[in-house]
Amino acid sequence: xxxxxxxxxxxxxxxxxxxxxxxxxxxxxxxxxxxxxxxxxxxxxxxxxxxxxxxxxxxxxxxxxxxxxxxxxxxxxxxxxxxxxxxxxxxxxxxxxxxxxxxxxxxxxxxxxxxxxxxxxxxxxxxxxxxxx
Numbered sequence: 001x002x003x004x005x006x007x008x009x010x011x012x013x014x015x016x017x018x019x020x021x022x023x024x025x026x027x028x029x030x031x032x033x034x035x036x037x038x039x040x041x042x043x044x045x046x047x048x049x050x051x052x053x054x055x056x057x058x059x060x061x062x063x064x065x066x067x068x069x070x071x072x073x074x075x076x077x078x079x080x081x082x083x084x085x086x087x088x089x090x091x092x093x094x095x096x097x098x099x100x101x102x103x104x105x106x107x108x109x110x111x112x113x114x115x116x117x118x119x120x121x122x123x124x125x126x127x128x129x130x131x132x133x
Contacts, residue, residue: 031083032083032107032108033079033083033085033105033106033107033108034057034083034084034085034106034107034108034109034110035084035085035087035092035101035106035108035109035110036084036085036086036087036110036112037087037088037089037092037109037110037111037112037123037126038086038087038088038089038112038113039088039089039112039113039122039123040088041063041088043112043113044061044063044086044087044088045061047086047112048061048086051084051086055084057083057084058081058082058083058084059082059083059084059086060078060081060082060084060085060086061085061086061087062085062086062087062088062091062092062095063087063088063091064088064090064091071100072099072100075095075100075101079101079105089121089122089123089126090122092122092126093122093125093126093129096126096129096130097129103130103131111123
């Protein structure tokens, strides 16, 4: 079950991750799973680089051109290896729709640059279809 949802102004995810990392260190046995949902590949690349340099958490990035998981076995291996998942909104929605990701396994969900969460946007559809059900 998601414990927190943050909607962050552009590029403020670093401070949130730093807080989450401190919380993670206090939890001896439970791995904290953080998903940062972004709208552009350039922001995904930027955040991935920054978080890998700023934290001891294992950071992974996912966007349509690079990584596609077609079955839950492949995704489960990936899920166990990482703490932070930076993912394009459209890809995240696709993973949810195919049952690869379950909201119940996410501890912290961050929508970076949440100005895009309106109308029929991927951000909005994620919340409508998988959070407010």
